[in-house]
Each structure stands twice: as structure tokens, then as C-alpha cells.
Amino acid sequence: GRNTLQHHDGAGTSVGMPLGEHEELHLAITGDQLFLEYQPQVDVATGRITGIEALVRWNHPAKGRVPPINFIPLAEETGLIVPLGLWVLNEACRRARAWQDTGVAPLTIAVNVSAKQFADPDFASHVAEALERHGLQSHWLELEVTESVVMQDAERALAMMASLRALGVRLSIDDFGSGYSSLAALKTFPFDRLKMDRSLVEALPGDKTAVAIVSAVISLAQTLKLSVLAEGVETDAQMDFLRHARCEEAQGYRFSRPVSPEEILRLLQTQLR
Ligand code: C2E
Numbered sequence: 373g374r375n376t377l378q379h380h381d382g383a384g385t386s387v388g389m390p391l392g393e394h395e396e397l398h399l400a401i402t403g404d405q406l407f408l409e410y411q412p413q414v415d416v417a418t419g420r421i422t423g424i425e426a427l428v429r430w431n432h433p434a435k436g437r438v439p440p441i442n443f444i445p446l447a448e449e450t451g452l453i454v455p456l457g458l459w460v461l462n463e464a465c466r467r468a469r470a471w472q473d474t475g476v477a478p479l480t481i482a483v484n485v486s487a488k489q490f491a492d493p494d495f496a497s498h499v500a501e502a503l504e505r506h507g508l509q510s511h512w513l514e515l516e517v518t519e520s521v522v523m524q525d526a527e528r529a530l531a532m533m534a535s536l537r538a539l540g541v542r543l544s545i546d547d548f549g550s551g552y553s554s555l556a557a558l559k560t561f562p563f564d565r566l567k568m569d570r571s572l573v574e575a576l577p578g579d580k581t582a583v584a585i586v587s588a589v590i591s592l593a594q595t596l597k598l599s600v601l602a603e604g605v606e607t608d609a610q611m612d613f614l615r616h617a618r619c620e621e622a623q624g625y626r627f628s629r630p631v632s633p634e635e636i637l638r639l640l641q642t643q644l645r
Pocket residue numbers: 411426427428439440441444457460484485486516546547570603604605606623624625626630
């Protein structure tokens with residue numbers, strides 16, 4: 373109706389949303405309602421944590437915990453993703469630096485970046501400022517973008533990637549193999565790492581087609597000199613397959629759900645022993 377925005381939630385149902393949602397999200401960004409959870413990325417061969425992905429959540433005053441699928445699209449539509457993304461970037465860099473300061477092994481912090489952020493001409497300088505502010509060396513920061521982010525405006529994306537690479541940050545292609553993605557992005561854009569989508573990993577090792585696709589993607593990544601990570605790894609059988617297929621890294625509930633920074637520190641300290 374007149375007073376609602378139609379919006380689709382993860383289950384595919386349509387829910388009426390008061391127009392105040394935009395203001396609510398704005399308040400969330402400025403008013404301390406967002407927080408990050410962190411999910412380890414592990415070396416498949418050794419099981420050691422090599423990186424951590426930062427994932428944003430909204431602690432809504434009335435609704436409680438809201439997952440990103442329910443507010444990132446709105447943030448994109450309204451442009452609020454730019455200040456939201458800036459907050460995420462700074463918070464993640466701050467936390468990565470704090471972990472490093474505890475003396476646990478240094479590790480990569482991975483931050484998701486959406487289309488409007490990547491199209492913002494100031495994005496690279498925001499990244500440089502965040503690294504500088506928190507004293508984090510650039511090679512410890514990895515930015516994750518999906519294929520659609522770079523394919524929207526290839527020329528602009530290439531220029532942005534060049535600026536980011538000049539800073540020394542790493543770039544990964546997220547959700548590879550999901551949706552209608554083609555191989556074009558790999559040919560055109562200088563990524564450092566490929567993250568295989570959970571939908572491919574899910575069917576391992578039983579599904580012959582998934583086995584063929586995942587094996588092909590791993591060897592493609594090797595040929596293109598990209599490191600390769602499997603997303604959404606939940607079972608030992610998937611892990612065994614990935615080890616034999618020489619997939620380098622994995623992330624998923626098999627190792628840890630996204631957790632608090634304190635829990636990450638505990639995991640890091642445990643693996644030191
Ligand atoms: P993503 O970047 O592909 O992140 C992985 C998602 O898969 C996360 O969902 C994570 O909790 C979930 N996941 C990890 N391991 C498993 C597993 O073993 N099984 C299953 N079923 N799921 C697993 P989450 O946290 O709900 O995030 C969803 C998406 O929201 C992310 O997908 C990313 O596209 C977006 N997102 C999250 N944080 C941010 C952010 O700070 N900025 C932007 N622009 N997008 C974000």
C-alpha cells in the first residue's frame with residue numbers, strides 16, 4: 373500500500389514494511405545496532421585458521437537479530453550500503469589489528485563489498501584510510517565481491533580493482549558458481565582468490581555433476597593462479613573430497629559457524645597449543 377515498501381524476504385514471501393525502515397536502518401548504522409560475526413577460513417591440508425570472514429548483523433531494538441539477507445538489499449537500494457559498508461570495513465580492520473596485537477598468528481580479514489560501494493569513486497581511499505587508521509597492513513585485508521558486482525560496469529570495476537591492488541589488498545570472487553555466473557569475470561578481472569559457492573559444495577561427494585564441476589573449478593583456479601576456497605563445508609565427507617581434490621581452503625559449519633570476536637580469539641589461542 374501507500375505506506376509500505378514491498379520487500380522480499382529470504383523465504384520468498386512478500387512482507388509489508390513501514391516506510392520508516394530506511395530511517396530505522398540509518399539509525400542502526402549511526403546508533404550502534406550493527407555488529408559483526410566472524411567465520412574462520414581454514415587450510416584444508418592442516419586444518420589451521422588462515423583467515424576470517426566478517427559478516428554483518430543487525431540487532432534491531434524490536435525485532436531482535438536480523439540477518440543480512442533482510443537488510444543488505446534495502447541498504448543497496450537506498451544507498452545506505454555506503455556508510456554501512458564503511459562501518460563494517462573499519463570495524464573489521466580494527467578487530468583484525470586487535471587479534472594481531474594479542475600475538476596469535478596473523479591472519480587475513482575478509483570483508484564483503486557490494487555493488488554500490490564498489491562503484492563509489494571514493495571507495496579505494498576509504499579502504500586506504502581504514503587500513504591507516506587501524507594500523508593494518510594492506511595484505512591482511514581481503515575484499516570479497518560477487519561476479520555481478522564487477523560485470524555491471526566492467527571498465528569502472530577494472531579501474532577500481534587496479535586502485536585496490538595498488539594499495540596491496542587482496543580481491544576474491546565470492547559465490548563463484550552460483551546463479552547465472554559465467555566464466556567471463558575470471559578472464560577479465562585480476563582476482564587473487566576464488567570462493568566456490570555453497571550450492572556446489574552442498575552436493576559433494578555424492579552428486580557426480582557437482583564432483584565434476586568442483587574438480588574443474590579447482591583446476592581452473594590452479595591454472596589461473598588463484599587460490600581456491602570452498603564455502604559452506606558442513607561434513608567430513610565434503611572435507612575428504614576437497615582434500616583429495618587439492619582445494620586449498622574451506623569455510624563452513626564443519627569448522628565453525630560465524631561467532632563473536634571473543635570466540636575467534638579462543639579458537640586462535642587453542643590452535644597455538
Ligand atoms: P557470503 O559472503 O557468501 O557469506 C557466507 C554466508 O554463508 C554467511 O551467511 C554464512 O553464515 C553462511 N554460511 C557459512 N558456512 C555455512 C555452512 O556451512 N552452511 C550454511 N548453510 N551456511 C553457511 P550470512 O552471514 O547470513 O550472510 C549472507 C550474505 O550476506 C553474505 O554471503 C554476503 O553476501 C552478505 N553480507 C554479509 N555481511 C555483509 C557485509 O558486511 N556487507 C555486504 N555488502 N554484504 C554482506
